[in-house]
Amino acid sequence: MTEIHHDLADRVAIIGSGLAGLMAALTLAPQPAVIVTRSALGAETSSAWAQGGIAASMGADDSAELHLADxxxxxxxxxxxxVAASIIAEAPAAIAALERAGVRFDRNGAGALSLGLEAAHSCRRIVHAExxxxxxxxxxxxxxAVVNTPSITVLEGYEARRLPLDGERISGLLCxxxxxxxxxxTSRVLLATGGIGGLFDATTNPIGNFGQGVALAARAGALLADMEFVQFHPTALASRRRPLALVSEAVRGEGAALVNEKGERFMALVPGAELAPRDVVARAISAEIARGGRVFLDAREALGSRFAARFPVIDALCREAGIDPSRELIPVRPAVHYHMGGVATDVNGRSSVSGLWVAGEAASTGLHGANRLASNSLLEAAVMGMRAARDIAGVSASLANVPSDHARPPTPDASLVRPIVSRHLGVLRNAGAIHGAIAALLPLAESEGPATDPAIVGLLIAVFANLRTESRGAHARTDFPLKLQQTQRRTMRWPDALDIARSVIPYSFARSA
Structure with missing residues (x-):
């Protein structure tokens, strides 16, 4: 028998306890809200693992217009x-809201915010803490702050499995x-479930984050957008650790250089050099590794003995792997770090399904395009978490009948999906690999087993990748290396993606015969 939480009826349900979910709950206060989280509050979130900080045009030499251009x-x-202009314009307000909630950002001796530099930013604008x-x-x-807010109820150990519908609108949350x-x-749900890194062997994200929000929204009929754009961070620490430890590009912002095993600085002649956009750097590193080489980050001259003071977390991670970054080269490799695609939303976080909002990495707002600018992720999570909360607060609850009994969906398990996605949908793609992914993932996505939800997300990435016959941003195809002169964002619902996948299978098998 399914337990129905009548005591929590009518409350806004927030799935996820990363930055977007926490900010949404705090913004809704004193309106009652429920945070549903699979683990402890704030744990197993990509937000908590972020190193760099929040991009915000707060410096004297900066402006919202310059941030937008980057x-x-x-x-x-x-x-x-x-959309990008509106989110970026709210960056200073988001920083102020976070400080009011108790966040203490790093400041210099004069009391001004200490600003870092990261790749593809034209000036220092990364607001950081610790x-x-x-x-x-x-x-x-x-x-x-959430613990101290009486209007917020936290349900730890609750894993969202389905979004029951009454017709075409949300009627509850099944956990x-x-x-x-x-x-x-509840008739009001906010998905703040994070990204898809757990679908890949090499990732800097929590392994359990396979795109749960995308799967939930897809099953509910929501429009999905730009699923093919998966950002590989160029510099994950190459070690046996899983997930891989991140070496923030702020290290490169402080002057560290990329070199191969021959000591060659292979990015030196590329526009932007080590601070070129992430897709450019990731492909260059992948090419070095593909030829049998190795890649290292050299911070010895730029930082040396100052490394541990500026980057205490990275220093500890390096030493855990037996590396002294002040005196030794840091071995690095690309790893999945962020998903630009997700559930399509408007400027207030509304999805195409009535009663369903999405914020943070699970959403696709149009801010990031084909390749996210560094540290715009936490900015978007904060701004869109607050925006979604304000929008939800203006919508009255309208509960529908919720069935009293539900079969227990299987516990999601990405172990069968991970090797397929890792092999076929990596940094460099081509038609054969993409079709191979579709052929392998389709039967898993059509089943109703532990692999189904992860397979749905992986198949969506493959279908969107198959349709984009160009190389743009984080989507690089060796069979279509050039950009199209005209391009556009793409949206699609899960049933349509499933039909496309089924149509690709005979062709895929014919190619391999």
């Missing part, structure tokens, strides 16, 4: 300029709990 350049023609521990510091402060299935009767 964002559009990195987005490689697929940003929505109006050096390279920004995400952890921000989430820790917001968790404490798996340690005691069985439970339903929250």
């Amino acid at each position: 964002t559009l350049a990195a987005g490689d023609g697929l940003c929505d300029p109006a 050096g390279d521990g920004s995400g952890a510091a921000i989430v820790r402060a917001l968790v404490q 798996a709990t340690p005691k069985g299935m439970a339903v929250l009767p």
Whole structure:
């Protein structure tokens, strides 16, 4: 028998406890809200693992217009300029809101914000906390603020499994709990579930984050956008650790250089050099590794003995791997770091499904385009978490009948999907690899087993990648190496993607015969 939380009926349900979810709950206060989180509050979130900080035009030599120009350049023609401009304009207000919630950003001796530099930014604009521990510091402060807010109920150990519908609108939230299935009767749900890194072997994200929000929204009939754009961070620490430790590009912002095993600085002649957009750097590093080489980050001259003070988290991660970054080269490799695609939303986080909002990495707002500008992720999470909350607050609850009994969906398991996605949908793609992914993922996505939800997300990436016959931003195809003169964002619902996948299979098999 499914437990129905009548005591929590009518409340806004927020799935996820990263930056977007926490900010949404705090913004809604004193309106009652429920945070549903699979683990402890704020744990297993990409937000807490973020090193760099939040991009915000706060410096004397900076402006929202300059920040926007950098964002559009990195987005490689697929940003929505109006959406990007509106989110970037709210950056100073987001920083102020975070400080009011208890976040303490790093400041210099004069009391001004200490600003870092990252790739593809034209000036220093990365607002950070505790050096390279920004995400952890921000989430820790917001968790404490949530705990101190009486209007917020937190349900830890609750894993969202389905979004029941009444016709075409949300009628509840079905969760798996340690005691069985439970339903929250609600007509207002915010997905803040993070990214898809757990679909890949090499990732800097929590392994359990396989795109749960995308799968939930897809099953509910929501429009999905730009699923093919998966950003590989160029410099994950190459070690046996899983997930891979991130070496923030702020290290390159402080002057560290990329070299191969021959000591050659292979990025020196590329526009932007080590601070070129992430897709450019990731492809260059991948090419070095593909020829059998190795790639290292050399911070010895740029930082030397100052490394541990500026980057205490990265220093500890390096030493865990037996490397002294002040005196030794840091071995690096690309790893999945961020998903620009996701559930299509408007400027207030509304999806195409009535009663469903999405914020943070699970959403596709148009800010990031084909390739996210560094540290715009936490900016978007904060701004869109607050925007979605304000929009939700203006919508009255309208509960529908919720079935009292539900079969327990299987616990999602990405172990069968991960090798397929990692092999076929990596930094460099081609038709054969993409079709191979579709052929392998389709039967898993059509089943109803533990691999189904991860396979749905992986198949969506493959279908969108198959349709984009060009190389743009984070989507690089060796069989279509050039950009199209005219391009556009693409949206699609899950049933349509499934039909396309089925149509590709005979062709895929014919090619391999």
